[in-house]
Amino acid sequence: MTRTVLDQLSGFAERLRLVREACGYASRRAFAQALGIEEAAYRKYERAESYPQPETLGRIRQLTGATVDYLYFGEQAGLPLGLHQRILEISG
Numbered sequence: 001m002t003r004t005v006l007d008q009l010s011g012f013a014e015r016l017r018l019v020r021e022a023c024g025y026a027s028r029r030a031f032a033q034a035l036g037i038e039e040a041a042y043r044k045y046e047r048a049e050s051y052p053q054p055e056t057l058g059r060i061r062q063l064t065g066a067t068v069d070y071l072y073f074g075e076q077a078g079l080p081l082g083l084h085q086r087i088l089e090i091s092g
Contacts, residue, residue, distance in 0.1 A: 012071055013048035019066045020046075022086035035059045 032042035
């Protein structure tokens with residue numbers, strides 16, 4: 001993979017972790033269960049090894065309110081205010 005692709009995947013992984021924690025899921029396991037997927041699959045997303053399938057991405061959106069633009073590109077416009085504030089608190 002090229003450096004740009006790796007950087008994008010790493011950014012996605014970090015934002016996904018922030019969203020998970022901001023929504024009160026302390027563990028990857030609990031979040032994966034809430035999404036209805038295997039923990040091993042979810043772990044790959046936070047380890048920047050792969051992106052979720054579109055249907056899983058849709059479930060993440062439904063469960064957390066995080067926009068696809070935020071997860072993929074870091075674009076904060078459109079994020080629910082409460083989620084945005086919790087992410088800021090976590091990320092410092």
